[in-house]
Amino acid sequence: MRQKEKVTIYDISKKLNISAATVSRALNDSNRVSLKTKELVLKTAKALNYQQNTLALALKSGRTFNVGVVVPYINHTFFASVIRGIEEELEPKGYHVIICQSHENVENEAKQIKTLLNTHIDGIFISVSKSTEDIKHIEEVCEEGVPLIFFDRKKDISGVSSVTINDYEGAFAATEHLIKQGYKKIAHIGGDPKLQIYKHRYDGYIAALKAYNIPIDKNRILEVSSTVEAGITAVQDLLDKKIEFDAFFSASDYVALGGMRELRSRGLKIPEDVGVVGFSNEPFTKYLERPLTTVGQTPVLMGQIAAQVFLEQIKDNNKSVRVEKKVVLMPELYERETSLKKGSID
């Protein structure tokens, strides 16, 4: 099973007894080639099953039609969906998406970006890791003149575009919803505020309490990582320390899931004794025995928009104008059973 010979423009040029330059121009529909040769070239190209060598093209033009996407983990539904959105938008334009995982680690992130730059991608989409504080590696991308677009988890760099969710509004709506359902002592189980998304969700929670003149109790506010286990521990903590709460708003569906598990094992009823709202609208939330109220994020749309911003940017790039574009998507609250005190929906 030996490698099939690739057909090049030289094969076509030899066959037709013309120069390769003419073949190239004919294939690119240049107006400097006669209609007759053009047709002839196109016909034999098809007959020989000619395929343009993208490597040669990339070497010459500097454009590879590859873009890189850096996410913490690809097997998290949210990120996988964003990637899908990017791909759906870019694939019809001939782009390929190269995916990298940072595993929530800055060093990995920096390394991935470095090798991406070395592969001559045409652009980079990134959602930074939790441990990313030093952003030298990201600034380097800009210095090299490679278009960079943040999505969801961003850093503030002037001149860099981003597509994010309005986490503040999402958290506000979630908390407000709990208040309107009659809950008074609402806890917040959030994430590391070094990430803007968690800071904003915290801010939204606080703002909603203030808006309804509900006193803020710091004891009811926890910071944990986004896992089921962390949710279990968090609720254990609250209960063991005898901190009173009749509801909690979590910055993560996984944490909410763990929290609910712990509540049930202690004999507390949801939503009667404790109301629960999560964040992300993970696919499983809808199908739980008691479906979880949560904030939906439209990740596929986020990816699509990020891709559109990229396409605009490379168009603008030709005019050597760099426009900073900040798109903020509105989240949506899905009211389900875990927070509906007054009656149940099915």
Add this chain to the structure above:
Amino acid sequence: MRQKEKVTIYDISKKLNISAATVSRALNDSNRVSLKTKELVLKTAKALNYQQNTLALALKSGRTFNVGVVVPYINHTFFASVIRGIEEELEPKGYHVIICQSHENVENEAKQIKTLLNTHIDGIFISVSKSTEDIKHIEEVCEEGVPLIFFDRKKDISGVSSVTINDYEGAFAATEHLIKQGYKKIAHIGGDPKLQIYKHRYDGYIAALKAYNIPIDKNRILEVSSTVEAGITAVQDLLDKKIEFDAFFSASDYVALGGMRELRSRGLKIPEDVGVVGFSNEPFTKYLERPLTTVGQTPVLMGQIAAQVFLEQIKDNNKSVRVEKKVVLMPELYERETSLKKGSID
């Protein structure tokens, strides 16, 4: 913000007043270059921050250090995890993974493969779409001499390696478990048998019933797609047609989830009235209010092994020997509450 000039071997050669050929040889540690020049080149290369142009290298050598992965959907946990496994194994060796989705559609699949071949990847990993019957586009990959590796969903092509799960054994174990729990009328909600995985799961189910001398009732066997909605409909069907069953083994966790939802809404208790076993060990199954018994597949491991098979293959390729390697992983049954009649575990 203008593009930073890339440093080439010519820049180094000019600076040191030697030829580019020598620089290239020095960088590749050829024994035809004196130690003195070698050190000099390496030093200035570092000083100028030289980065090898992978495109030029790829054009010359034909190797791109890119591999393609084609899956139905990347935002399915199973596939995302396999990809992660592939990436973890290949990334340290300098490879990049290009991901494509077929959206369960042959035409898409064929198109993706075509553009992958055109991008000169070094290998292709594929899990075929449900609609893939004609495999011309896959055979073409082999004809071009590009290494191809199937994972999970395979087709039989001689000379092509694959990494799969022993679906038969998984289904057998699941069914046997239900039998041992005392269930007698076990239904099977499977998938399209055109895909080997579903055929094997069906076979395992049948074999287990036969092994325990339990009569097979065709009415209890359904074929549906792998969605929550299909699971709801399937159980509705069984109940509406008054087909008796005291348990069901589903080829998909999502279908099981939908089925359980329907059972509950009809007032049937799990596992007392109906036992349920799913397939895949999706992350949510463990954390359901009543955790789902299911068959686990180790997708990350599958990806890692697929990558290892690929690496072996390209080594062998140099000796122009093509070895067909078929790796079959053993699945594991996770016994949880939905099937444990005798007592509950926590």
Add this chain to the structure above:
DNA sequence: TATTTTCGTGCAATCGATTGTATTTGTTTC
């Protein structure tokens, strides 16, 4: 000392496509 061998380098072709600058061919005009 003359000749061979070894070692280090440079030259130039190559991978395949593109493109600015000739050059050829054919057509128009006076």
Add this chain to the structure above:
DNA sequence: GAAACAAATACAATCGATTGCACGAAAATA
């Protein structure tokens, strides 16, 4: 029929790295 012009095509350099071959100088051998 000669000059002027336009159209169609060819030539050759380029993108950056690799590599077979050739060349010169130094070292080893006769």
